Amino acid sequence: MHISRIRIKNWRNFRHAEVKGISDVVYLLGPNASGKSNFLDVMRFLRDLGKSKGGGLQEAVEGRGGISKIRCLHARKDTEVLIDIDVIDESRKTGWNYIIGFNIPSSGFEKSRRVFVTKEVVNKIAECGVVENVINRPNDEDINDEYQRQQTYIEQINSNREFRGLADFFGSITYYHLVPQLLKFGDEISGRTIEDDPFGQEFLLRVSATQERTRNSRLKKIEKALQKIVPQMEDLRFLKDEVTGRPHLEIKFKHHRPRGARQREDQFSDGTLRLIALFWMLQETSDAPLLLEEPELSLNEEVVRSLSHQIGSVRRKRSGGSGRQIFISTHSYALLSNPGIDSDGIIIIEPSDDGSSTRKVSEDEKAALSAGLSPAEAVLPNARGIPLGGQFKLDL
Ligand SMILES: Nc1ncnc2c1ncn2[C@@H]1O[C@H](COP(=O)(O)OP(=O)(O)O)[C@@H](O)[C@H]1O
Numbered sequence: 001m002h003i004s005r006i007r008i009k010n011w012r013n014f015r016h017a018e019v020k021g022i023s024d025v026v027y028l029l030g031p032n033a034s035g036k037s038n039f040l041d042v043m044r045f046l047r048d049l050g051k052s053k054g055g056g057l058q059e060a061v062e063g064r065g066g067i068s069k070i071r072c073l074h075a076r077k078d079t080e081v082l083i084d085i086d087v088i089d090e091s092r093k094t095g096w097n098y099i100i101g102f103n104i105p106s107s108g109f110e111k112s113r114r115v116f117v118t119k120e121v122v123n124k125i126a127e128c129g130v131v132e133n134v135i136n137r138p139n140d141e142d143i144n145d146e147y148q149r150q151q152t153y154i155e156q157i158n159s160n161r162e163f164r165g166l167a168d169f170f171g172s173i174t175y176y177h178l179v180p181q182l183l184k185f186g187d188e189i190s191g192r193t194i195e196d197d198p199f200g201q202e203f204l205l206r207v208s209a210t211q212e213r214t215r216n217s218r219l220k221k222i223e224k225a226l227q228k229i230v231p232q233m234e235d236l237r238f239l240k241d242e243v244t245g246r247p248h249l250e251i252k253f254k255h256h257r258p259r260g261a262r263q264r265e266d267q268f269s270d271g272t273l274r275l276i277a278l279f280w281m282l283q284e285t286s287d288a289p290l291l292l293e294e295p296e297l298s299l300n301e302e303v304v305r306s307l308s309h310q311i312g313s314v315r316r317k318r319s320g321g322s323g324r325q326i327f328i329s330t331h332s333y334a335l336l337s338n339p340g341i342d343s344d345g346i347i348i349i350e351p352s353d354d355g356s357s358t359r360k361v362s363e364d365e366k367a368a369l370s371a372g373l374s375p376a377e378a379v380l381p382n383a384r385g386i387p388l389g390g391q392f393k394l395d396l
Pocket residue numbers: 011012013014030031032033034035036037038039068069070071072073074
């Protein structure tokens with residue numbers, strides 16, 4: 001299944017935005033602070049509603065510092081935050097439309113200041129585009145018991161029976177943004193791990209929790225890919241520390257010593273660590289999207305240049321070409337320098353004083369792309385904060 005349309009209202013720095021016809025591989029372009037991460041956060045939010053452990057509306061909002069952090073600062077009279085999303089099974093053209101709106105009550109509930117559901121709609125999209133309404137809240141139950149409105153139906157197993165597939169889909173959305181320093185110095189920084197987002201040591205826990213056979217086969221493939229980039233590398237393996245029992249990755253390097261030199265993850269280069277995690281995530285099997293936050297970070301240009309090809313080929317190899325949907329936030333020229341990138345997959349985020357808006361590729365840009373230019377040449381210059389040829393100067 002894949003996300004084919006997203007509409008948001010009052011979400012972070014977007015007052016209104018709607019993207020239709022979303023492809024399987026999506027590139028989110030925009031200058032710094034335009035809202036790329038905020039856009040990805042829409043999907044992480046849905047993941048937080050649908051996840052099987054500790055999910056739900058209140059947690060999802062509190063985890064983001066409360067509704068005041070989520071709601072667009074440019075919001076006017078209408079202060080409701082709303083997400084409206086279509087999830088479609090490409091082959092069967094069936095799927096779901098889900099709408100969730102929430103707000104802080106202006107009266108009642110005051111004591112708790114907990115957010116409440118202003119709207120929750122589940123529509124089932126059948127073949128031939130016939131839409132059947134399954135849930136439409138607020139409903140009679142909500143009116144009889146206002147407290148029900150503190151929870152969504154998507155998070156409640158008693159209420160989501162008819163659309164559990166959708167809840168599971170949301171719950172399986174995965175976000176990748178490995179921060180090498182968190183992995184290397186996790187203990188020094190904090191003992192806390194965030195299980196759902198593999199930023200640091202959780203990544204190793206994820207590797208550790210994978211069945212041995214699958215794990216070994218994935219690591220073997222990563223090893224082969226990495227050897228092209230780090231030729232001295234001989235062997236990438238997973239192990240548990242004999243004393244502490246903690247999971248580690250280890251690389252053997254060719255070395256003048258007969259047994260070679262072994263290094264653990266805290267000695268890997270940042271780029272190597274990020275590549276290992278990226279290649280791992282790309283191999284995870286799931287029906288739900290993978291969100292890649294600026295995969296270009298810490299990597300040299302040569303490698304970044306090849307990333308879009310690699311991502312494409314991994315997708316094609318998996319499940320007959322209908323691998324999972326991938327959203328990539330980036331502003332890397334090298335990443336977008338592949339002329340083969342599907343122009344339908346490009347979403348441009350444009351900031352303004354009144355919040356950001358989204359757009360797809362324009363007719364002019366499309367013409368340039370079909371003439372053989374890459375998105376880096378045809379689109380990126382129009383998606384930069386600093387005009388082409390302009391200069392960024394810091395007066396200190
Ligand atoms: N609730 C909000 N209302 C308005 N702007 C917001 C809100 N939350 C975050 N922002 C703004 O969004 C911008 C950050 O967007 P972000 O998605 O991190 O950018 P990018 O990933 O494109 O660099 C910041 O300028 C931040 O101030």
